[in-house]
Amino acid sequence: MSDRLAELVRQRALVQEHLAWLNREIAAAAEAAKTAAAASGGTTDGSPSPESSLSPASSSAALRPVVAPSSPASEPAEAEDPDAIIARYQVAPGTVKQDVRKGCLLYFVGAFVLLGLVVAVLYMTLHRGH
Numbered sequence: 001m002s003d004r005l006a007e008l009v010r011q012r013a014l015v016q017e018h019l020a021w022l023n024r025e026i027a028a029a030a031e032a033a034k035t036a037a038a039a040s041g042g043t044t045d046g047s048p049s050p051e052s053s054l055s056p057a058s059s060s061a062a063l064r065p066v067v068a069p070s071s072p073a074s075e076p077a078e079a080e081d082p083d084a085i086i087a088r089y090q091v092a093p094g095t096v097k098q099d100v101r102k103g104c105l106l107y108f109v110g111a112f113v114l115l116g117l118v119v120a121v122l123y124m125t126l127h128r129g130h
Helices: 003-040 056-063 082-089 093-127
Strands: none
Touching: 003 082
8 A cells, every 4th residue: 555545544534533523522512402401491592492493313414424435345433443543554663764764865865966056056157257
């Protein structure tokens, strides 16, 4: 699997995990608001609560995550343990070390080429008048 593809899959799993958390928080907040509204008999200004105007089907549909379809072989991210997801997409320390080494080498080569260009430009400008 290419590095880009692995990173995209990892990011998708993290977003799905975050969406599942948001759904749990929204459901908890909606339940708390519904309980508070039922206890007080409506909202504080006397109008009916917004939750009462929604049907149970539409309110549960509003709480469902909008997630792009994944391959049929993969299971939903909500059913998995977050530690298992992180372990699956975790990069090996040796790979990170190798990537850092490549990056440093690329910076060195880039700096060397830039230095060569600066020297060449200075040489051309100083020897143009002679």
